[in-house]
Amino acid sequence: MKKLLMIFVLFTGVAFPSFASTEVLNGANTAWILTSTALVLMMTLPGLALFYGGLVRRKNILSILMQCFSIAALSSILWFVVGYSLAFGEGNAWIGDFSKVLMVGITKETLVGDIPESLFALFQMTFAVITPALIIGAYAERMKFSAVLIFSGLWLLVVYSPVTHWVWGGGWLGQMGIYDFAGGIVVHITCGVAALVAAVVLGPRYGFPRTPMLPHNLTMTVTGAGLLWVGWFGFNGGSALAANGDAAMAMLVTHLSASAGALTWAAIEWKKFGKASVLGAVTGMVAGLGTITPASGFVGPGGALIIGVSAGFICFYSTVYIKQKLKIDDCLDVFPVHGVGGILGTLLAGVLSSTELGAFSGYGYAEGITTMIGQVSVQLVGIGSVIIYTAIMSYLLFKLVAVMTDGLRVDKEQEITGLDLIEHDESGYNL
Amino acid sequence: MKLITAIIKPYKMDDVRNALSEIGIEGMTLTEVKGFGRQKGHTELYRGAEYSVDFLPKIKVELAVQHEVVDRVIETILETAQTGKIGDGKIFVTNIESIVRIRTGELDNEAI
Numbered sequence: 001m002k003k004l005l006m007i008f009v010l011f012t013g014v015a016f017p018s019f020a021s022t023e024v025l026n027g028a029n030t031a032w033i034l035t036s037t038a039l040v041l042m043m044t045l046p047g048l049a050l051f052y053g054g055l056v057r058r059k060n061i062l063s064i065l066m067q068c069f070s071i072a073a074l075s076s077i078l079w080f081v082v083g084y085s086l087a088f089g090e091g092n093a094w095i096g097d098f099s100k101v102l103m104v105g106i107t108k109e110t111l112v113g114d115i116p117e118s119l120f121a122l123f124q125m126t127f128a129v130i131t132p133a134l135i136i137g138a139y140a141e142r143m144k145f146s147a148v149l150i151f152s153g154l155w156l157l158v159v160y161s162p163v164t165h166w167v168w169g170g171g172w173l174g175q176m177g178i179y180d181f182a183g184g185i186v187v188h189i190t191c192g193v194a195a196l197v198a199a200v201v202l203g204p205r206y207g208f209p210r211t212p213m214l215p216h217n218l219t220m221t222v223t224g225a226g227l228l229w230v231g232w233f234g235f236n237g238g239s240a241l242a243a244n245g246d247a248a249m250a251m252l253v254t255h256l257s258a259s260a261g262a263l264t265w266a267a268i269e270w271k272k273f274g275k276a277s278v279l280g281a282v283t284g285m286v287a288g289l290g291t292i293t294p295a296s297g298f299v300g301p302g303g304a305l306i307i308g309v310s311a312g313f314i315c316f317y318s319t320v321y322i323k324q325k326l327k328i329d330d331c332l333d334v335f336p337v338h339g340v341g342g343i344l345g346t347l348l349a350g351v352l353s354s355t356e357l358g359a360f361s362g363y364g365y366a367e368g369i370t371t372m373i374g375q376v377s378v379q380l381v382g383i384g385s386v387i388i389y390t391a392i393m394s395y396l397l398f399k400l401v402a403v404m405t406d407g408l409r410v411d412k413e414q415e416i417t418g419l420d421l422i423e424h425d426e427s428g429y430n431l
Numbered sequence: 432m433k434l435i436t437a438i439i440k441p442y443k444m445d446d447v448r449n450a451l452s453e454i455g456i457e458g459m460t461l462t463e464v465k466g467f468g469r470q471k472g473h474t475e476l477y478r479g480a481e482y483s484v485d486f487l488p489k490i491k492v493e494l495a496v497q498h499e500v501v502d503r504v505i506e507t508i509l510e511t512a513q514t515g516k517i518g519d520g521k522i523f524v525t526n527i528e529s530i531v532r533i534r535t536g537e538l539d540n541e542a543i
Contacts, residue, residue, distance in 0.1 A: 212475075
C-alpha cells in the first residue's frame with residue numbers, strides 16, 4: 001500500500017499531506033482522537049458521576065453513580081446497534097438511516113476523513129454517553145431506576161440521534177451553515193431542555209423548597225469537576241477531528257472560558273453574599289465550559305473571555321431564577337447551567353466568529369454566510385428548533401415511560417428512605 | 432459518682448482534653464454531635480441560594496468521676512472551653528448508680 005502511494009506521489013507530483021487528508025489514514029490525527037475519546041469518556045466515568053454524586057444527599061449517592069454507569073453502558077450499546085446509524089447514516093435532511101446498524105460493512109480500513117470510522121463512531125459515542133447522563137441532575141433522588149433506563153435509551157434514539165444528524169450528520173441545520181463545534185446544541189441544549197421538562201413532569205422532591213437539601217460531599221463534587229475540566233480538552237479539542245491548529249485553539253479557548261466562568265461566578269457570590277463558595281467556583285467553571293463548547297473552533301482567546309464571563313453571569317442568575325423564583329426542582333441545575341449555557345454559547349458563536357472585532361475576533365462565518373446577522377440567524381433557527389423538538393419529544397417520552405413503569409417516581413416513603421436502599425439494596429457509606 | 436457531660440465547641444476539644452489530663456482525669460468519651468441553643472443555626476451558601484442550617488456541630492465529652500473532683504473538672508472545662516461568645520455549650524452533672532469495669536468486674540469507685 002505504502003509503495004503504491006509513493007509511486008502515485010512520484011508520478012503525479014501530488015503532495016503527500018493534501019492527498020493524505022482525504023483518503024489515507026493519518027496517524028497523528030488518529031492518535032489524538034484516540035486520546036480525546038478516552039478523555040471524553042472520563043468526563044462521564046467518573047467525572048460526572050462524582051460531580052453529581054457529591055451534590056445529592058448521602059442516601060442517594062449510589063443511585064447517581066449507578067445511573068451514570070448504567071446509562072454509559074446502555075448508550076454505548078444502543079449507539080453501535082442503531083444510534084450511530086441514525087445520526088451519521090446518509091439518510092435525508094432529518095434523520096440518518098439503517099445502513100450502519102451494528103457497524104455493518106465498516107472494516108478496520110474504513111475511514112471518515114483521515115481517521116478510522118470505528119474511531120469516529122467511538123469518539124461520537126462518548127458524546128452520546130454523557131448527554132443522557134447529564135439529564136440525571138434534574139430527576140435525581142426520586143426517579144425509579146427502571147424509568148431512568150427506559151427513558152435514557154429511548155431519548156438517545158428519539159432526540160439525541162436525530163438532532164446530531166441535523167447538526168453534524170449532514171442534516172438540514174448543518175447544510176444551513178450552523179456553528180456548533182463540539183455540541184452546544186447537540187449536547188448541552190438537548191440535555192438542558194430535557195432536564196427542565198423532567199423537573200416539571202416529575203415535580204419537586206418531597207420537602208422542596210422548604211427543607212434544605214444540601215450536598216453531602218463537596219470534595220467528591222470538586223474531584224469530579226476537575227475531571228470534567230481536563231476531559232473537556234478532549235471534548236472540544238477532539239472535535240476538530242484532527243491534531244492541528246483548530247484543535248489547539250479549541251483547547252485554548254476552552255481553558256480560558258472555564259477559568260473566566262469560575263472566577264466570575266465566585267466573584268458574584270463574593271459581592272452578593274460576602275464569601276466565594278467552592279461549589280460556586282466549580283459551577284461557574286462548568287458553565288464556562290458548556291458555553292464555549294459550540295463556539296470553541298470558531299472564536300479567539302479574546303472572544304473566549306467574553307464567553308466565560310457572560311456564562312458566569314447569566315448561568316448564575318438563571319440558576320437563582322429557576323430554583324428560587326420559579327421553584328422548579330431541577331435538583332442539580334442542569335437547565336440553567338447546561339441549557340442556558342448551550343443557548344448562550346451557540347448565539348455568541350455567531351457573533352464572536354466575526355473577523356472584525358479587533359482583539360475579540362474569531363475565525364470567520366460559515367461558508368456562504370457573509371454577515372453577522374446571517375450567522376446569528378442560522379444559530380437562532382438551530383436553537384429554537386432544537387428546543388422545541390427536544391421539549392416535545394422529551395415530554396412525550398416521560399409520559400410514555402410513566403405508563404410503562406407505573407409512575408416515574410418512587411413513593412414518598414421510599415424517597416425519604418433514599419434510592420440507594422430502595423432501588424439497589426446497598427448503602428454508599430458503612431462507616 | 433457523677434457523670435459529667437459537657438457540650439463544647441469542636442475547636443476547644445484539644446484544650447479541654449489536655450487540661451483534664453493535667454488534673455488527673457484518666458478517661459473520657461467523646462462524640463461528634465449536632466444541636467442548637469441560643470446560638471441558633473447558621474446559613475450555608477449553595478449555588479447562589481442561602482440555606483439556614485439549624486444544627487451546628489459540637490463535641491460531647493462524657494466522663495465519670497468521683498464526687499470530690501466534680502468541682503475541679505467543671506472549673507477546668509470552664510477555664511478552657513469558655514470564649515464568652517454565644518454557643519460555648521453546657522455542662523450537665525448527673526448521678527451514677529453504679530459502674531462496672533468489664534475487664535475485671537471491679538465496681539464503682541474502683542472502676543472509674
